[in-house]
Amino acid sequence: MFEGKLGSLGGLVAAAVLGASFPACAEPLLHNFNPYAESRGAANPPVARYVTSVGRRSFIFDRLAVAPDALFRFDGDDEVWVLEPSPAPGGGKIFRNDAGERVLQVTSLGGLTLYIGTPEGVPVSIQGDAEQLLLPQVIPDRIMLQRSVQASDRTSRVAQHAVTFEAPFYTPATSPLFLDAITITSDALVNLGRRKDAKAFLSRLDKVLFVTGAKADVGFSGSVLTITLAPGKGFAGRPSSSRITKVCLKR
Numbered sequence: 001m002f003e004g005k006l007g008s009l010g011g012l013v014a015a016a017v018l019g020a021s022f023p024a025c026a027e028p029l030l031h032n033f034n035p036y037a038e039s040r041g042a043a044n045p046p047v048a049r050y051v052t053s054v055g056r057r058s059f060i061f062d063r064l065a066v067a068p069d070a071l072f073r074f075d076g077d078d079e080v081w082v083l084e085p086s087p088a089p090g091g092g093k094i095f096r097n098d099a100g101e102r103v104l105q106v107t108s109l110g111g112l113t114l115y116i117g118t119p120e121g122v123p124v125s126i127q128g129d130a131e132q133l134l135l136p137q138v139i140p141d142r143i144m145l146q147r148s149v150q151a152s153d154r155t156s157r158v159a160q161h162a163v164t165f166e167a168p169f170y171t172p173a174t175s176p177l178f179l180d181a182i183t184i185t186s187d188a189l190v191n192l193g194r195r196k197d198a199k200a201f202l203s204r205l206d207k208v209l210f211v212t213g214a215k216a217d218v219g220f221s222g223s224v225l226t227i228t229l230a231p232g233k234g235f236a237g238r239p240s241s242s243r244i245t246k247v248c249l250k251r
Contacts, residue, residue, distance in 0.1 A: 073133055079240065099243040148182060155205075
């Protein structure tokens with residue numbers, strides 16, 4: 001009964017505040033596959049797929065789309081991370097996400113080390129080049145409505161009460177960014193539902209509101225989580241799941 005009520009409420013809210021939709025990002029293509037190549041040397045393509053030496057987890061590292069920043073996405077995940085470079089001790093660069101977390105380090109010789117999930121880091125090897133990571137194009141309204149209802153339902157279940165998702169200010173041109181932000185925010189909130197230190201925040205959360213502004217931001221006041229988007233900045237125009245999580249846990 002509880003889930004049925006949440007589904008109906010999510011549908012009503014989404015229908016009231018949303019009117020466009022977008023397709024899922026096309027999967028980047030893989031060319032010149034070589035599982036034994038090393039991730040070092042000037043010949044590394046600017047957009048490439050790599051795989052970790054432990055766990056064999058693969059990802060795309062895109063240093064072309066938003067240079068000097070870079071884009072990063074694990075294969076099979078929805079989220080694209082925007083990484084900002086800074087000089088590394090001894091040369092090379094450290095790439096961090098918008099929450100300040102170290103994600104990758106690139107040596108002066110081109111070798112890569114991944115730090116997600118381990119402070120010691122895991123070496124990675126290049127598999128081959130890949131296509132750039134891009135936001136999707138606009139598609140029929142029903143997809144946006146469907147994704148919004150799903151986001152509301154998923155978050156409501158982990159919060160154990162109704163949580164609405166509202167995006168009243170999007171336009172056809174900004175709709176891909178709004179869809180991406182809705183998906184990333186929903187994933188972050190669902191993951192918070194597995195943490196004991198997030199129970200107080202989730203008990204207060206009633207609404208997730210998406211607005212536009214000069215830069216990407218996250219705020220929580222009363223019972224409303226506000227996600228500020230900056231259209232025209234691509235993936236950098238919305239906060240990452242790590243930044244959303246960081247803000248929520250402070251409340």
